[in-house]
Amino acid sequence: xxxxxxxxxxxxxxxxxxxxxxxxxxxxxxxxxxxxxxxxxxxxxxxxxxxxxxxxxxxxxxxxxxxxxxxxxxxxxxxxxxxxxxxxxxxxxxxxxxx
Numbered sequence: 001x002x003x004x005x006x007x008x009x010x011x012x013x014x015x016x017x018x019x020x021x022x023x024x025x026x027x028x029x030x031x032x033x034x035x036x037x038x039x040x041x042x043x044x045x046x047x048x049x050x051x052x053x054x055x056x057x058x059x060x061x062x063x064x065x066x067x068x069x070x071x072x073x074x075x076x077x078x079x080x081x082x083x084x085x086x087x088x089x090x091x092x093x094x095x096x097x098x099x
Contacts, residue, residue, distance in 0.1 A: 001032060 002021045009015060022032040044052075053059050073081060 002024050003018050004021075006017050006019050007015060008017075022036075025031045025034075
């Protein structure tokens with residue numbers, strides 16, 4: 001699956017992130033998006049959220065954007081989260097989460 005790095009110099013914590021193109025198709029192959037079934041909408045509508053805020057006197061909100069990179073991965077599962085980099089045909093490098 002093709003991927004690229006998105007660089008955001010204005011961010012404090014995560015300046016680089018990987019973006020995968022799940023809509024790309026190979027020769028005579030379906031894309032990942034074609035193979036995955038879309039389920040029901042799990043997020044409530046914005047109207048429901050705003051009405052819920054008016055229901056009680058206090059509201060709570062949080063931001064969990066960087067949670068993926070701050071959680072611990074069990075050592076036996078780290079090989080399943082590898083990233084492969086192929087700068088040319090003769091060279092490849094593998095990156096793995098160590099902690």
